[in-house]
Amino acid sequence: MTKADLVERVYLKTGFSKKESAQIVETVFDLMKSTLENGEKIKLAGFGNFVVKNKATRKGRNPQTGEEIQISSRKILTFKPSQVLKSVINGED
């Protein structure tokens, strides 16, 4: 499934044109992206939480050469599915 399929669903459910539906779906993801970019978490009840986490600097190794390298600290995004989402994926209600 891609964004186009989500646009199609919104188009069928809302009565907006395809073009409008595409813009609206784009806006939904833009709003989520700018929220996360600012380091703010997103809690979607019944779906899951998106959280930006800080990773400390750590040592790594180039698997090809065996050379030790420093992996810089960074921010990463994690998604934790809600209990409801996990249950339905496992075929429970």
Next chain:
Amino acid sequence: MTKSELIEKLSYSNNLLGKKESELVVNTVLEGIRNALIEGERVEIRGFGSFTVRTRDARDARNPKSGEVVRIASKKTAFFKTGKELRERVDKEAPGL
């Protein structure tokens, strides 16, 4: 940001959208992703990320109270891989610049 705040922001962003329509849109999008995952289908949102279903193997664990070994069955979970654009935006030095 909660789901209701997302719905509110969406309705401010577009004058076609009242609160009701925004709520319908957000729920339709989330339901679409969820239904695909129930079918075991991968969902790819360019610039945002992709959702897939991953299987966790069955394992033995211990009841911390009784010390009894219990078998935990294999189960499925939703996995999210952040897309390139979002990964770079999240890790930017100064947000908003």
